[in-house]
Amino acid sequence: MVKVSSASVPATGEAAPLPSLVERAGGAARFAWDEYFYAVHHNPHTQKAYLRAVRRFLDWCEGQGRELPTITPGQVGQYLVGLGGSPAKRNLALSALRGFFDRLVNRHVVVLNPATSVKGVKDQVVEGKTPEITVEQARTLLASVDTGHVVGLRDRAVLATLAYTACRAGAAAKLRLGDFQHDGSQSVLRFQEKGGKSREIPVRHDLDGFIRAYVEAAGVGGQPKDSPLFRAAVNGTSRTLTGNPLTSKRICELVKRRLKDAGLPSRLSPHSFRVAAITDLLTQGVPLEDVQYLAGHAEPRTTGLYDRRQKKVTRNIVERISI
Known part of the structure; x- marks a missing residue:
């Protein structure tokens, strides 16, 4: 096993010493480093x-001992x-190294990208690992x-938003009051998704009622449109909300707490x-491209990873084994 440094990586935007190899390679290498990590990639997680x-x-x-x-x-x-x-x-x-060395080639620090010809590891995934929450659950x-x-009221609105829009916890956390609006015929939620994508998802009648009941009880309906829709509580046991947004981490904790209170499996998560x-809509015969749009996936194959219909077929088969 290769021994690698376990030095912590500073948070995005914080100054940190450059790797010694980059420092010794000169100004062009330092420029490429700054360009690749802080100009090309804007997603903080990436x-x-x-x-x-x-x-x-x-x-x-x-x-x-390499340079x-x-x-x-x-x-x-x-x-x-x-x-x-x-x-x-x-x-x-490998992806990170290919991109970084591409920048070094562009800035004439190295002649060729040593990561270009290196093959990646085959990773065939036919079904995602996230457990499905059943309709009954x-x-x-x-x-x-x-x-x-x-x-x-807030927690019910958050749970229903996850269930009835198939959004990610991070997208729900980013919702602002102005993202819940009426387009003239129905209410919609405008989600800011991964990769800077923005989508409007229609709000079904029960979710519409849940969100409106929460907004009214919270007394936030008249606040600026860019203020958070879902607000954090003062503390874990408080029934008072703050003006701060409910983060994706807090949404995960909220779901886990509510699952425990309801006596449901702890392995379930917001992604469930x-x-x-996705599985329910595909089972009902909704076209894959429509489900793909709802999920915000760029590729239909990604949507297919969320499809648990095959697992249900397999479960029915193994129940018939006569042992």
Whole structure:
């Protein structure tokens, strides 16, 4: 197993010492570093993951006594083999290295990109790992919420948003008051998704009622349109909301807490609603391209990873084994 540095990566935007190999390679290398990590990648999660991957590789090269211009494809391949972990982890590292060395080539720091000819690890996924929440479980969960106070009304609205729009927790956390609007014929939610994509999803009548009941109880209807839709509570046991947004982490905690209170499996998560909605619609014969749009996927294959119909068929088959 290749030994890599476990040095922590600073948060996005914080100044941090450059890897020694980059410093020694000169101004053009330093420019390429800044350009690649802070001008090309604006998604903070991608930025952090790529920074970590490249830093670890350069630390390893430092230990091998290499300089940037002398790194070979064989060494990149050797590093990835020794890196271990899942195929996705190694492919992410390879993607980060290819992009970084492309910048070094463009800035004439190195002649050729040593990561270009290195093959990634095959990672065939036919079904995602996220467990599906059943229709009955989702109904039980929504019915279990005490809506006698504003936090309960908020939680019901959040859970119903996850269930009836198939959105990600992060997209729900980003919702602003102005994103819940009426287009002249129906209410819609405008989601800001991964990759800077924006989508409007129609709001079904029961979700519309849940959100309006929460907004009225919270007394936020007249606030600026760019203020958060779903607000954080003062603390874990409080029934009072703050003006701060409910983060995706807090939404995950909210779901876990409500699952526990309802006596439902703890392995379920906010993403389980997304799996359930996609599988349910496909089971009803809704065209894949329509479900793909609802899910906000760029490729139909990605939508297919959320389809649990095959698992249900398999479960029915194994129940018939006569042992």
